[in-house]
Structure formats: C-alpha cells, structure tokens
Amino acid sequence: MKYVDEFRDPELIATVAREIERIVDPARHYRIMEVCGGHTHSIYRHGLKNVLPENIQLVHGPGCPVCVLPMGRIDDGLSVLDRPDAVLTAFGDMMRVPGTKGTPLEYKARGADVRMVYSPLDALRIAQREPGKHVCFFAIGFETTAPSTALTILRAKALDVQNFSVFCNHVTILPAIRAILDSPDMRLDGFIGPGHVSTITGCRPYEFIAQHYQKPVVISGFEPLDLLQSILMLLRQLQAGESKVENQYRRIVPWDGNRAALLAMADVFELRPYFEWRGLGFISQSALKIKASYAAFDTEARFELPGVRVTDPKAAQCGEILKGVLSPPQCKLFGNACTPEHPVGALMVSSEGACAAYYKYVAR
Amino acid sequence: MKTQIAQIEMAHGAGGKATRRLIEGLIVPALANPVLEQLSDSALLSINGTRLATTADGFVVKPLRFAGGSIGSLAVHGTVNDLAVSGAHPIALMATLILEAGLSGEILEQEIDAMAQAARDAGVSIVGGDTKVVEHGMADGMYITTFGIGALDERLTLGPHVVRAGDRVLLSGNIGDHGITILLARGELDLEAQIQSDSRAVTPFVDAICTAAAAGLRWMRDPTRGGVASALNELARDCGLAIVLEEEAIPVRDEVRGACELLGLDPLHIANEGQFIAIVAPGFAQSALEALRAVPGGEGAALIGTVEAAPSGTVLTCTRYGGTRIVDMLVGDPLPRIC
Numbered sequence: 001m002k003y004v005d006e007f008r009d010p011e012l013i014a015t016v017a018r019e020i021e022r023i024v025d026p027a028r029h030y031r032i033m034e035v036c037g038g039h040t041h042s043i044y045r046h047g048l049k050n051v052l053p054e055n056i057q058l059v060h061g062p063g064c065p066v067c068v069l070p071m072g073r074i075d076d077g078l079s080v081l082d083r084p085d086a087v088l089t090a091f092g093d094m095m096r097v098p099g100t101k102g103t104p105l106e107y108k109a110r111g112a113d114v115r116m117v118y119s120p121l122d123a124l125r126i127a128q129r130e131p132g133k134h135v136c137f138f139a140i141g142f143e144t145t146a147p148s149t150a151l152t153i154l155r156a157k158a159l160d161v162q163n164f165s166v167f168c169n170h171v172t173i174l175p176a177i178r179a180i181l182d183s184p185d186m187r188l189d190g191f192i193g194p195g196h197v198s199t200i201t202g203c204r205p206y207e208f209i210a211q212h213y214q215k216p217v218v219i220s221g222f223e224p225l226d227l228l229q230s231i232l233m234l235l236r237q238l239q240a241g242e243s244k245v246e247n248q249y250r251r252i253v254p255w256d257g258n259r260a261a262l263l264a265m266a267d268v269f270e271l272r273p274y275f276e277w278r279g280l281g282f283i284s285q286s287a288l289k290i291k292a293s294y295a296a297f298d299t300e301a302r303f304e305l306p307g308v309r310v311t312d313p314k315a316a317q318c319g320e321i322l323k324g325v326l327s328p329p330q331c332k333l334f335g336n337a338c339t340p341e342h343p344v345g346a347l348m349v350s351s352e353g354a355c356a357a358y359y360k361y362v363a364r
Numbered sequence: 365m366k367t368q369i370a371q372i373e374m375a376h377g378a379g380g381k382a383t384r385r386l387i388e389g390l391i392v393p394a395l396a397n398p399v400l401e402q403l404s405d406s407a408l409l410s411i412n413g414t415r416l417a418t419t420a421d422g423f424v425v426k427p428l429r430f431a432g433g434s435i436g437s438l439a440v441h442g443t444v445n446d447l448a449v450s451g452a453h454p455i456a457l458m459a460t461l462i463l464e465a466g467l468s469g470e471i472l473e474q475e476i477d478a479m480a481q482a483a484r485d486a487g488v489s490i491v492g493g494d495t496k497v498v499e500h501g502m503a504d505g506m507y508i509t510t511f512g513i514g515a516l517d518e519r520l521t522l523g524p525h526v527v528r529a530g531d532r533v534l535l536s537g538n539i540g541d542h543g544i545t546i547l548l549a550r551g552e553l554d555l556e557a558q559i560q561s562d563s564r565a566v567t568p569f570v571d572a573i574c575t576a577a578a579a580g581l582r583w584m585r586d587p588t589r590g591g592v593a594s595a596l597n598e599l600a601r602d603c604g605l606a607i608v609l610e611e612e613a614i615p616v617r618d619e620v621r622g623a624c625e626l627l628g629l630d631p632l633h634i635a636n637e638g639q640f641i642a643i644v645a646p647g648f649a650q651s652a653l654e655a656l657r658a659v660p661g662g663e664g665a666a667l668i669g670t671v672e673a674a675p676s677g678t679v680l681t682c683t684r685y686g687g688t689r690i691v692d693m694l695v696g697d698p699l700p701r702i703c
Contacts, residue, residue, distance in 0.1 A: 001618045004625060010684045017685075041628075047687020092627075092699035105696070109373045118553045118700065224685060340695050341381060351628070351701065361689040 003251075007223030008046075016228040017051045023235055030056045031187055032234055033324055035177060036194035037064030037352030038222050044361035046224045056231065059324030060347075060354030062176045063194050065141045066093050067318075067346040067353040068277045069169055071310040074099035077138045077167045079306055080299060081112040087130070088114045089123035090138040091145075097349050100310055104138075120152035120166070127156075127164035136299050137166045144196040146170040146288060147261035150268040153290065153297045167299040168290050170269065173197050174205055175286035176277060181213050185325050190234040192227065193219035195249045200265075202257025203247050210243045221249040268294055276309070278346035279318030316345035321354055328358040335359060373696075379589025379635070380694030384598075404523070405585065406450035408516065415516040417452035419443060423508040428471065430549040432541070432560030433637070435508055436478030441563050441637055442588065443512040444486045448570040449584035449640050451522045452514030454486065459493040459510045464503040475506065486565035488512075519578040524602035527582045531671040532649035533607060534642040536569050536656060537664035538562065539592055540620040543634035543698070548623070553700065555626065557619040564638035568659050573642060576655030580648025586640045590694045593632035595641055596679045597693040607679045609669035609691065628701025632681075633694045643671060 024030070034040055040060045043049065049058065062068055078099050080086050088104065095105045095116055108114040113133070117123050120137050127135035139149045149166060156164050173194060180186060193206055198219045206217045216237035220230035230248045237243060247253055268291060275287030290298035299305070312318065316333055320326040328334055328347070338344035340356045347353035351360065369390065375382040392400060399407045406417035423439045433441075439459060447454045459479065463472065483490050541562040548555055566586060573581060583603075587595040592614075596607045616624075616631045624631050644652045649667055656665035679691040 001621055001625075004621075008684065013685045045689060046685065047683040047689045048685070050687040051685050091701075093701050095699050096696055105373060105375070106371070109371055116552065116699065122552075122554075224683075360692050363690070 004223065007221065007225040009225065013051070013225055013228060016225065016232055020056075020228065020232050020235060021053055023232075023239055024053050024056065025239070026055065028055065030189050030235070030238070031059055031324060032056065032190050032192060032231065033059040033061045033180070033188050034192040034220075034227075035061035035063045035173065036192075036197065037067065037350065038196065039192055039194075039220065039227060040064070040354050040357050041352045042222050042224070043227060044357040047361075048224055048227060051228065052231065059188060060321070060357075061324075062180065062277065062280060062322050063142065063173060063197075064347070064350050064352040064354075065145075065169075065171060066097055066350035068171065068176070068279065069097070069140060070276045070278045071099055071312070072276075072308050073169055075101070075310065076305040076307060077136075077169075078104065078107055080136045080167065080303065081107055081114070083134060083303075085133050086113065087126060087133045087135045088112070088138060089117045089126065089135060090114070091118075091140065092116050093350055094138055094140060098343065120149050121155070124152050124156055124161060124164055127161050128159070131163055134163045134165070137164075138169070139166050140169045142171060142173050142194070142197045143200040143265070146269065147200060147258070147264050150264040153268050153294050154264060156297050157294065162296070165297050165299040165302050166290060168269070168288060170288040171275065171277070171286055172288065175283050176280065177209065179280060179283050180323050181209065181215070183323050185323060188215065188324060189238060190216040191218070192230050192234070193217045193245070195219060195221050195226075195253065198247075198249065198253045198257070200258050200261045203245050203253065203255050204257075206245045210245050214243045216243045217245045219245070219247045219249050219253055221252065278312065279322045281319070312346065313344055318345040318347050321347055328355040329363065331355070375696035377589075378694060378697045380594050380633075380696065382696060383590070384693070404450060405446040406452060406514070408450070415518070417447050417450045417514045417516055419446040419450070419512045421446060421510050421512075423510070424504065425546065426504045427549055428475065428505050430561055431545050433563035434475060434478050435506065436475035437482040438561075438563050438637060439508040439510050440479055440482035440486060440488070440490075441565050443510040444488060444565045444567060445586040445637075445640065447512050447514035448565070448567045449586050450514070450516075451520040451574075451584065452516045454488045454512060454514040454567065456489050456491045457483065457510055457512045459490055459508055461493065461495045462503055462507040462509070463495065463497045464505055465497055465500040467505050471505065482565070486567055517574055517578070519574065520581055522581065522583055524583060524599055527599065527603040527605060527643050527671055528645070529605055529671055529673040530646050531582055531643050532646055532667050533596070533609065533669040533671065534573075534644050534649065534652055534656070535592070535615065535666055535668045536566065536639045536641075536662060538615045538617050538620070539587070539636055539639060540616055540624065540631040540634035542637040543591070544620045544623045546635075553627070555623060557623055559617060559619045562636055562638035564661070566638060566640050569656055569662050570640065572655040572659045572662070573652050577644055577648035577652040580645035580652065581642060582645065583643040584640055587636050589635050591631070591633040591635060592641060593630065593679065593691045594693045596691070599643070600679050601677045603671075604676050606672045606675050606677070607669055608672050609679065609681045611681045612684045613666055613668045615664045615666050629698050632691055633698050
C-alpha cells in the first residue's frame with residue numbers, strides 16, 4: 001500500500017535501529033516524550049519498544065483530545081439531549097467516552113438521538129435535511145480538527161442554517177506542553193512533535209521549547225520508520241548538545257503550516273482564558289471558544305448547560321502519567337479498577353490514551 | 365439481578381467481550397446444560413448413535429443488499445458455515461422471516477431467490493420455517509433467523525481440548541472484506557473502495573482440508589463478528605495456550621488495509637462471512653494449506669501463526685520489526701477514530 005509500506009519496510013527499520021544503537025550513550029538514560037496520542041498508539045501497535053535500546057524511555061504525552069476532556073464537559077454535551085428535538089453528533093472517538101450518566105452510546109441505547117459522523121460537515125448536512133431537529137456537533141480535537149469545525153461554522157452562516165450548533169471543546173497543544181515543561185517533576189530530554197497538528201500550525205510554534213527550555217523537538221510522522229528516524233534525529237541533537245526544531249514529517253508538514261486553515265480558525269475562534277484538562281488541571285489560554293459574532297452556532301451560547309465540574313477519583317494517577325513521572329502499569333488502578341471497558345481515568349478512555357494503548361497491546 | 369448488565373447496548377451484539385459477558389453471565393447459567401456449555405458454533409447431539417451438529421443464527425444486516433451479497437445469501441452461508449466449521453456436512457436448514465410492513469414485494473422476492481440460489485450452491489435444502497410481519501418502523505425491512513442441521517464427519521475430533529503447542533494456524537483467505545464492505549455500504553462515511561463481501565459457503569474448503577488432513581485437524585471457526593482476533597482469543601482462553609501470529613503472513617487486501625488505516629480499525633477485528641481458521645497439527649499443516657489453495661477461491665489461504673505454550677490464554681502478533689503486541693478481543697463495536 002502506497003505511502004504506508006515504504007515506511008514499514010523491515011530492512012530500512014533495521015538500519016535505523018542499528019544506527020540508534022550505534023550512537024546511543026549506554027551510560028545515559030533518555031526520556032523522550034511523544035506528544036501525540038497517534039504516536040503512542042503507533043509505538044505500541046508496531047511493538048517499537050522492542051526495537052529500541054532499553055535506556056531510551058518513551059513517555060506518553062497529553063496529545064489525546066478525548067482523554068484530556070473532563071467528564072463535566074461530556075455531561076454538558078450530553079445534556080443537549082434533554083431537548084426533545086435534539087440530535088447529538090460526534091466522531092466515533094467520543095461514542096464510548098463516559099459522562100456521569102453513561103456514554104453517548106448508552107444514551108443512544110436508551111433512545112436518545114445520537115449519531116456518529118465522520119466530519120462536522122456531515123452534521124451540518126443532517127441539520128439541513130432535518131429542519132425540525134436541532135443538530136449539535138460535539139467538537140473535539142487539537143488544531144488537527146479545529147479548522148474543519150471552523151469551516152463548517154462559516155458554511156452554516158453562509159447557508160443561514162438555524163438549527164445547527166457546535167459544542168466547542170477544541171484545545172491547543174502548546175500550552176499543555178508548556179505546562180509539562182514548567183512542572184517541577186519534569187524530567188524529559190526531548191520531544192517527538194505532533195504530526196497532524198503541525199500540518200496546520202507548522203513548526204515555528206515549537207521554537208520556544210528549543211530556545212527557552214533547551215529541549216530538542218522533532219516533528220514526526222506516524223509510521224514505524226518515521227518514529228525511529230525522529231528518535232535518531234533527537235539523539236543526534238542530544239549527542240551534539242543542540243536543541244532545535246526539526247521536521248521529519250516533511251512529506252506532509254509545511255514549515256509555516258496551513259495558512260488558509262489558520263485564517264479560518266482565527267475568524268471563528270478565540271482563546272478561552274482558561275480550560276480544564278483532565279489529568280493536568282486548569283491551563284490558561286489552552287482552548288478555543290466560538291467568537292461572539294458566531295454565537296448563533298455556539299451550543300454554549302444558545303443553551304443553558306449545567307457546567308458542573310466532575311473530578312476524577314483521587315486514586316487515578318493520570319496527571320503523573322501524562323507528565324511522564326509514572327508509566328501506565330505503575331498506576332494503582334491500572335488493569336483492575338480501570339480498564340478500557342470501564343475507564344476510571346482519562347488515559348484509559350480512548351485507544352490513543354497511553355493506558356488504553358498499553359493495556360491493549362502490551363500487558364494488563 | 366444476577367448480571368452486571370444494566371441495559372442492552374449495541375456492543376452486546378458485536379461479538380466481542382460484551383457479547384461473551386451476556387452469554388456467559390446470563391444465558392448459559394439460566395439454561396445450564398452440558399451441550400450449551402461447550403459454547404461452540406454448533407451444538408453437538410447424539411441421537412440413537414447418530415452424531416449431529418445443530419446451529420441457529422440471526423441476520424439483521426443493514427443495508428439488505430451490498431456488494432458481494434445480500435441478507436438472503438448471507439443467512440444461508442452463515443448457517444452452513446457454522447455447521448461446516450463444527451466438522452459437519454450440512455443437511456438441511458430452516459428459516460424464519462421477520463418482515464416489516466411496507467417492505468417491497470420485489471425486494472422480498474429477490475431475497476427469497478438469493479436464499480434459494482445460495483442453498484442450491486451449498487448443496488442444502490431449506491425444509492421449513494416461519495413468517496412473521498411487524499409494524500412499519502419495527503425492523504429494518506427484514507430480518508432472517510435460521511436453524512441448521514448437519515451430520516458430523518466421523519473422521520474428525522475437534523475442540524480446544526485437542527489443540528497442542530506446536531500446532532499451526534491456517535487461515536482460508538483475505539480478512540476484513542465483509543465488515544468493511546458493510547461499513548462503507550451504509551454510506552455514513554464518505555469513503556468508497558472497490559471491495560465486496562466475502563460471503564460464501566466454506567464447505568468446499570472444509571471438505572478439502574478434511575480429505576487432506578482429517579487426522580491432523582484440531583479446531584475450526586469462522587471468524588464472523590469480532591473477527592479473527594476474537595475467535596482466536598476465545599480459543600486461547602479455552603485451550604489455555606498462546607496463539608502467536610505473524611503479522612506479515614496475515615492476508616489482507618490493500619483496500620481493506622487502507623480503509624482500516626484511515627478509520628483507525630484493526631483488520632483482525634473486522635467481520636468475515638466466507639473465511640475460516642483451522643488449527644492443524646504441524647505434520648499436516650503443509651498438506652492442509654496445499655489442499656485449500658487447490659480449491660478455486662482458496663488461493664489466498666495462508667499459515668499465519670503457531671500455537672505456543674505461553675503466555676497462556678493470550679493472542680500475540682509478531683510485528684515485522686521483531687516487536688510483539690497483544691491482540692485483544694474486540695471491545696464494543698468497531699468505531700472509526702477521527703481525531
């Protein structure tokens with residue numbers, strides 16, 4: 001399969017793995033964070049840990065938008081279904097994520113009109129097809145999915161669709177990385193930068209990590225060869241005592257990002273003063289809000305939502321895992337009280353969460 | 365309440381962990397009897413010394429027609445296949461039609477014809493059944509439930525209890541074609557691909573493998589809902605051994621791989637309706653493979669792994685880079701991942 005098989009070629013992978021083995025300093029312990037949940041999933045799915053030297057530890061970052069969404073927000077989104085005319089639409093990722101009274105799938109089983117969509121435009125189409133209903137799109141994701149939400153709101157306005165709104169939960173990755181870097185128990189040597197987010201943002205926004213915090217960053221693709229090459233590039237920087245932003249995923253990520261997408265986002269969204277991240281707590285200017293000029297399409301502006309905070313059980317150590325202080329099986333709840341079928345903490349919720357990936361592919 | 369099930373979810377019908385919990389937590393204890401407790405594809409009965417396999421199946425596919433098949437042919441294939449992988453020669457089927465008021469006569473006629481054609485091709489008769497009609501809006505056009513009966517092949521002794529470390533895992537062909545075809549045919553995802561369901565009777569393939577390797581055949585299963593991963597996890601659990609797959613050896617069409625990559629699904633979790641897995645003693649593996657490949661439509665058969673002693677009850681895949689990962693049962697319905 002084109003653009004996939006080339007990046008899974010066992011010989012090339014063995015070559016890069018040998019080079020990593022050759023340059024790695026056996027006396028040193030390396031802690032590298034892959035920021036993106038897609039990377040976490042790929043690392044486990046392809047068994048890459050077995051390919052790397054033991055003194056390279058991969059730490060799983062906060063880049064799973066489903067995992068970092070607090071339960072109170074999920075309740076808020078589901079509360080839309082109290083309206084008899086409501087249709088709640090969401091990506092497949094959201095369908096099994098529990099609120100306090102169940103997951104969207106469980107609401108659907110009880111008769112609520114919950115529908116899975118592949119794009120926010122599909123949700124808008126449902127609203128046009130069914131004018132008697134109010135169609136709410138439960139928007140989640142980093143900069144990867146935020147532009148498609150922005151463009152959908154722009155189109156809804158152009159078409160004057162009045163029975164459509166977006167429950168906006170878009171978050172931005174950089175404040176979360178900064179929060180991790182500022183954390184006193186931070187012990188990281190470098191970052192594998194997010195691939196899909198960077199197709200939109202480009203590589204420049206990561207420069208503060210290299211300059212201010214002196215940690216190397218390599219923006220990476222998602223295939224095994226991409227990830228190993230990115231680790232090699234990070235090791236080379238560390239051996240040379242450098243810290244800069246490099247782009248391994250050049251076949252997809254332009255250095256300056258996607259200007260049209262960024263403009264659409266800037267048109268529709270503004271930063272929230274602060275937003276709660278599950279496992280990490282409140283982070284200032286880390287999430288997007290729909291601007292007042294598009295309030296007609298903002299679920300939060302149109303409807304009264306409960307807005308109740310739901311805290312995670314204290315025993316769940318998601319924050320420590322997100323910051324790389326603990327690995328998934330070191331959490332007391334891992335695999336017994338907290339499993340993918342009955343997630344207690346954030347990271348067990350989505351298959352891109354570090355704990356769910358670990359549980360699914362490595363051990364339980 | 366005896367079970368932990370608060371309400372039925374779609375996941376209870378997906379063939380994975382939730383289905384297993386429903387069956388083992390509620391149904392088996394309530395109906396307890398030794399035949400049921402085998403939990404195999406068919407219930408094996410002995411009547412006056414004649415050994416029979418019986419099976420029942422329900423079909424609720426949406427849409428009714430899809431590339432490569434339809435609910436009528438699927439109902440016949442699914443029932444015949446459950447008998448075949450239990451080591452039985454299918455003899456007769458019965459079918460109940462649950463029809464929704466408003467279903468067009470033309471569609472119904474097409475489906476009855478499809479059932480008749482599939483039964484002729486598989487060499488079985490549909491000898492009885494029932495029809496019921498429900499109000500408009502109470503069913504997706506039509507549902508079919510079936511019952512099948514077959515005579516057990518006396519040469520075979522099949523079951524998890526005869527599986528041994530060192531046995532090989534044989535797969536009859538490409539996986540994931542049916543599930544991905546149905547997912548795309550629902551039209552909810554804006555994706556198109558040139559694939560069709562693999563819906564077919566596996567009887568010619570099972571006949572070939574029995575002729576070539578009856579003495580070395582240990583266990584068979586058609587990996588329908590829940591896919592190859594769920595079928596092999598059940599085997600691993602029931603025999604207390606490990607199943608170690610070689611990722612590279614598992615045949616998957618590019619179209620299916622592509623759709624799975626895009627949607628974040630694993631082909632090992634996707635449903636099949638015309639494939640089966642056989643566990644074969646090592647000395648018989650090559651002859652069984654060659655016998656399968658010699659049957660038209662069996663060219664894609666492959667040896668995909670080995671039964672090992674440890675880690676007990678687990679299915680593993682060796683990735684092509686020397687890494688390994690656990691292959692879990694399906695949890696819930698497979699849902700596309702977007703963000």
